[in-house]
Amino acid sequence: MTQNGKIPFVDLVIPHRELQEELVAAFRAALDTAGFIGGPAVEGFEREFAAFCDTKHCVGVSSGTDALRFALIAAGVKAGHVVLTVPLTFIATTEAISQAGALPDFIDIDPRTYTMDPEKLRQYLETHCVLDPKTGQYVHRVLGRPVTAVVPVHLYGQSADMDPILALAERYKLMVIEDACQAHGAEYFSKKENRWRKAGSMGQAAAFSFYPGKNLGACGEGGSVTTNDEGLARKVSMLRDHGQSKKYYHDIEGYNGRLDAIQAGILRVKLKHVSLWNEQRRICARRYNELLAPMKGLIGIPYEPSWSKPVYHLYVIRIAYREELQEHLTHAGIGTGIHYPIPVHLQKAYASRNWNRGDFPVSEEAADQILSLAMYPSLQSHQQSRVAEAIAEFAQIHSVI
Numbered sequence: 001m002t003q004n005g006k007i008p009f010v011d012l013v014i015p016h017r018e019l020q021e022e023l024v025a026a027f028r029a030a031l032d033t034a035g036f037i038g039g040p041a042v043e044g045f046e047r048e049f050a051a052f053c054d055t056k057h058c059v060g061v062s063s064g065t066d067a068l069r070f071a072l073i074a075a076g077v078k079a080g081h082v083v084l085t086v087p088l089t090f091i092a093t094t095e096a097i098s099q100a101g102a103l104p105d106f107i108d109i110d111p112r113t114y115t116m117d118p119e120k121l122r123q124y125l126e127t128h129c130v131l132d133p134k135t136g137q138y139v140h141r142v143l144g145r146p147v148t149a150v151v152p153v154h155l156y157g158q159s160a161d162m163d164p165i166l167a168l169a170e171r172y173k174l175m176v177i178e179d180a181c182q183a184h185g186a187e188y189f190s191k192k193e194n195r196w197r198k199a200g201s202m203g204q205a206a207a208f209s210f211y212p213g214k215n216l217g218a219c220g221e222g223g224s225v226t227t228n229d230e231g232l233a234r235k236v237s238m239l240r241d242h243g244q245s246k247k248y249y250h251d252i253e254g255y256n257g258r259l260d261a262i263q264a265g266i267l268r269v270k271l272k273h274v275s276l277w278n279e280q281r282r283i284c285a286r287r288y289n290e291l292l293a294p295m296k297g298l299i300g301i302p303y304e305p306s307w308s309k310p311v312y313h314l315y316v317i318r319i320a321y322r323e324e325l326q327e328h329l330t331h332a333g334i335g336t337g338i339h340y341p342i343p344v345h346l347q348k349a350y351a352s353r354n355w356n357r358g359d360f361p362v363s364e365e366a367a368d369q370i371l372s373l374a375m376y377p378s379l380q381s382h383q384q385s386r387v388a389e390a391i392a393e394f395a396q397i398h399s400v401i
């Protein structure tokens with residue numbers, strides 16, 4: 001709970017303490033058989049996580065980054081292609097695109113949902129891309145390369161607006177790989193299909209991360225690719241294991257990117273609790289919404305479109321005086337985070353691409369103003385009240401409302 005009255009930004013100790021016996025049993029099961037790589041724990045987890053995501057297949061891999069990279073390669077992204085994503089994401093999204101041999105390019109976000117703006121995707125495809133009749137692919141006029149895939153990011157646990165993205169992808173022959181690394185269990189209401197769809201089940205494939213702080217986290221590294229495409233699942237299985245079709249028969253060059261049996265066993269234990277944890281996160285989000293409502297003029301709270309059932313991996317507010325508020329909360333012993341302070345196109349790693357401030361203004365403004373508050377299933381209402389009180393105190397000192 002609270003240490004010295006401090007409110008931590010994340011609390012990974014409590015859930016592991018509560019599940020300790022089951023987690024230790026999973027570890028012991030791996031020791032007993034000495035089956036550390038592959039085997040029944042990995043296969044069992046893959047079956048169960050596919051069911052959780054409403055997909056036919058799940059392939060366990062060693063991280064969310066590998067999941068993205070393998071999904072892109074298996075879907076058919078090739079060296080020299082252009083792959084579209086958003087600037088407001090973790091750099092793993094664009095690293096995976098580059099490591100698949102492609103060139104990342106960006107579509108700005110919707111200022112309310114922080115996810116890809118489908119209208120801007122449409123403008124990009126209409127103005128920058130032209131059909132090459134020889135290949136049937138759409139080619140970027142300036143870059144001179146085929147644009148073959150789009151990676152919407154379900155940021156903070158909220159699905160991107162997938163219906164229009166999927167419709168554009170179909171029209172422009174783009175593969176869709178969802179970055180669902182923050183969205184285990186999130187749902188999207190598809191008007192087209194008139195049903196709720198799970199994050200990770202809507203594109204050709206999706207990537208999940210089981211980094212410890214994610215809504216479903218391993219006790220170490222882990223990730224998975226989900227898909228309904230059996231051929232794609234088989235390719236990912238080969239890519240994660242040195243391109244083997246069977247032991248020592250390497251049909252392609254692959255990677256060392258497997259999910260290990262200990263993590264799989266641990267993930268099976270935790271998966272049983274994820275729906276409840278997500279519900280607890282939603283309750284915490286509603287409580288924050290109520291507590292912060294009186295400060296509407298100062299604080300922007302997360303926007304939940306009617307088509308979204310988010311899982312609040314993060315609870316992100318917006319304020320023009322972000323640095324000052326963060327400092328005030330730090331002094332009050334209240335942990336916060338910024339996801340992310342620098343949009344990917346302005347990172348030093350991409351200096352050679354010559355992107356500038358102003359290229360993706362919605363992402364840039366968000367990056368300057370967003371602040372993530374403490375959000376985890378064990379967060380207590382009195383802790384949330386203290387966070388809100390500290391924010392109200394800040395507002396009063398600076399008389400900004």
Ligand SMILES: *Cc1c(COP(=O)(O)O)cnc(C)c1O
Nearest residue numbers: 063064065090092181182209211
């Ligand atoms: C965590 C995360 C990743 C990468 O996952 P790892 O398991 O850390 O490799 C990719 N994309 C997003 C949006 C993430 O939050």
